Amino acid sequence: MAFDEDLADRVRALVAHRPGFEEKRMFGGAAMMLRGNMAVVVSGKGVLMVRVDPADSDELVAGNGVELMVMKGRPMKGWVTVDPSACATDAALRAWVDRGVAFAATLPAK
Numbered sequence: 001m002a003f004d005e006d007l008a009d010r011v012r013a014l015v016a017h018r019p020g021f022e023e024k025r026m027f028g029g030a031a032m033m034l035r036g037n038m039a040v041v042v043s044g045k046g047v048l049m050v051r052v053d054p055a056d057s058d059e060l061v062a063g064n065g066v067e068l069m070v071m072k073g074r075p076m077k078g079w080v081t082v083d084p085s086a087c088a089t090d091a092a093l094r095a096w097v098d099r100g101v102a103f104a105a106t107l108p109a110k
Helices: 005-015 054-060 090-105
Strands: 021-026 029-034 037-042 048-051 066-071 074-082
Touching: 005 029, 005 037, 005 090, 029 090, 037 090, 048 090, 054 074
Parallel strands: none
Antiparallel strands: 021 029, 029 037, 037 048, 048 074, 066 074
């Protein structure tokens, strides 16, 4: 499935000016990488995957439109999926992208 190009453009506009960012195609989407670490991934149907502090995962999934990411049947603390409704406004999208960028910035460069 192709990823949501409109959402990817919105995310690019938020991260393109920041040093250390690059975009890579992976997981069927567009991954925004900071110093080699994934921060945010735009996937199909307008879903945003956001890297977060694993300690915050349970609190974040309490919000509408936010779920713990599951890969191969296993929940992945430290990653959440954000439905289009939860990142529809520019302010909401910026908050999620900023959260992913902030956590990725704490990780050592790859």
